[in-house]
Amino acid sequence: MNPSPVAVRAPGLARAAKARRVSAMLCLGLMLVLVLGLVRWTHGFEVWTFEGRRQAQVQAGELRARPVPLRASDGSVLRLWGDAEVAPAAYLVDFVYTRCPSVCRALGSEYQRMQRELDRRQGSEPTLRDVHLVSISFDVEHDDPARLARYAIEMRADPQHWTLAVPATHDDALGLLRSLAVVVVPDGEGGFVHNGAIHLLDERGHLRGLFGSEQWPQALEAAHRLAAARRGGAS
Amino acid sequence: MVLALLPLVLLWPALRHTVESRMSLHMLGEFPVLFAAGWSAGRLCMGPLGSRRWLRAQRLLDWRGWTGAVLTSGVALVWMLPSALDATLMSPAAAAAKIVSWWLAGWWLADSWRRMDAELLLFFVGNLLWMAATAGLLYVDAPTRLCVNYLQDDQRHAGVGLVLLALLLGALTLRRAMGRQGSRVSKAPSDNIVRSQGGSKTMST
Numbered sequence: 206m207n208p209s210p211v212a213v214r215a216p217g218l219a220r221a222a223k224a225r226r227v228s229a230m231l232c233l234g235l236m237l238v239l240v241l242g243l244v245r246w247t248h249g250f251e252v253w254t255f256e257g258r259r260q261a262q263v264q265a266g267e268l269r270a271r272p273v274p275l276r277a278s279d280g281s282v283l284r285l286w287g288d289a290e291v292a293p294a295a296y297l298v299d300f301v302y303t304r305c306p307s308v309c310r311a312l313g314s315e316y317q318r319m320q321r322e323l324d325r326r327q328g329s330e331p332t333l334r335d336v337h338l339v340s341i342s343f344d345v346e347h348d349d350p351a352r353l354a355r356y357a358i359e360m361r362a363d364p365q366h367w368t369l370a371v372p373a374t375h376d377d378a379l380g381l382l383r384s385l386a387v388v389v390v391p392d393g394e395g396g397f398v399h400n401g402a403i404h405l406l407d408e409r410g411h412l413r414g415l416f417g418s419e420q421w422p423q424a425l426e427a428a429h430r431l432a433a434a435r436r437g438g439a440s
Numbered sequence: 441m442v443l444a445l446l447p448l449v450l451l452w453p454a455l456r457h458t459v460e461s462r463m464s465l466h467m468l469g470e471f472p473v474l475f476a477a478g479w480s481a482g483r484l485c486m487g488p489l490g491s492r493r494w495l496r497a498q499r500l501l502d503w504r505g506w507t508g509a510v511l512t513s514g515v516a517l518v519w520m521l522p523s524a525l526d527a528t529l530m531s532p533a534a535a536a537a538k539i540v541s542w543w544l545a546g547w548w549l550a551d552s553w554r555r556m557d558a559e560l561l562l563f564f565v566g567n568l569l570w571m572a573a574t575a576g577l578l579y580v581d582a583p584t585r586l587c588v589n590y591l592q593d594d595q596r597h598a599g600v601g602l603v604l605l606a607l608l609l610g611a612l613t614l615r616r617a618m619g620r621q622g623s624r625v626s627k628a629p630s631d632n633i634v635r636s637q638g639g640s641k642t643m644s645t
Contacts, residue, residue, distance in 0.1 A: 221503070228503035232510045239514045246523070255526035255588045383530070388588040398591060 270410035271384040273377035275370035278353035286410035294335040294435035295428040302344035335432035338367040444481035463590040478546025508552025509564040522586035569606040576602030
């Protein structure tokens with residue numbers, strides 16, 4: 206015997222009313238999670254790109270360069286930061302590759318200017334001796350110490366102020382780049398598209414500031430202030 | 441079944457790298473495939489492999505497809521953000537979240553969309569496509585790279601693709617919504633599945 210339409214419809218209606226309430230709560234919950242998650246991820250709907258998030262991470266002091274072994278242009282193996290006992294107190298670091306025809310050349314000329322400033326002012330401002338310039342190649346396969354040495358000559362790099370180095374292994378390079386949220390993308394023509402910023406690191410490797418290549422005077426002054434504060438605090 | 445399990449191929453690093461090395465392939469290839477895989481699994485759940493109890497539970501949580509619309513809109517919104525797209529390439533947790541969320545959205549919507557009122561369906565799809573077209577135009581017009589992992593040319597290609605996809609899906613949805621409007625009462629499944637005493641299935645609205 207079939208049930209009457211009323212008998213079937215009543216529990217159906219009750220179930221629909223319950224489904225409406227449950228679904229409304231679920232939708233509100235989902236929207237709340239989405240909005241709160243977006244507020245957090247975008248820093249209050251203001252930061253939508255990875256680069257913007259990176260700037261926010263720098264402001265919050267969240268990025269620290271991994272201390273990896275580096276092969277310098279003179280063949281020696283260095284570990285530049287991570288040890289507070291070792292001078293210098295401030296590093297201005299950029300990431301390059303020696304075959305680069307554009308960004309790295311521009312950075313190289315800014316580094317030459319900073320090198321000249323350091324050379325000129327270190328006599329009168331001794332704390333500038335704690336500022337060191339570092340160019341790190343991420344092209345581990347191609348840039349060996351011999352190539353870096355040729356690049357250093359081409360750039361007229363003075364080892365007293367400016368070190369050129371390459372991470373010992375590909376994994377070291379990747380680890381170092383990742384730790385500073387630097388991304389290198391193959392350009393499809395054998396080269397790379399990469400971040401052309403000057404990174405200010407303290408003696409522990411904490412990223413203290415990011416500067417465009419044209420902002421090298423500000424980068425140098427910020428490094429000077431950091432070195433003075435570090436040495437002032439240590440003494 | 442094969443389509444439902446297709447996301448597993450992303451466990452093969454070389455293939456995943458190839459697909460995700462281009463922004464256009466990532467957004468216009470991988471995302472739809474993940475969604476389609478979830479959709480296919482959802483259809484399997486409704487078919488011979490399905491469980492009436494599970495369907496009943498899903499319909500309790502998804503009155504007239506509202507939850508499906510909210511979930512899918514949220515998933516699409518999040519993965520159109522340049523910073524989220526970059527994060528999937530640099531964080532395994534973000535990559536896993538992307539795969540699971542797109543798959544889940546497809547799985548959920550496979551049942552959900554058939555129960556949406558035409559008004560909701562048009563609003564939901566229209567909103568989704570408007571969002572995709574807006575993101576696409578932003579990617580085309582941006583003077584710089586918005587994603588650090590992709591080149592600007594690739595960004596433009598992805599932008600153009602998103603706009604074209606929005607136009608195509610918009611036209612298809614409009615056609616579908618207009619076509620089913622007339623036959624909705626007799627054919628569209630409802631939120632409730634009730635069983636009469638004689639064991640025959642009855643759909644009630």
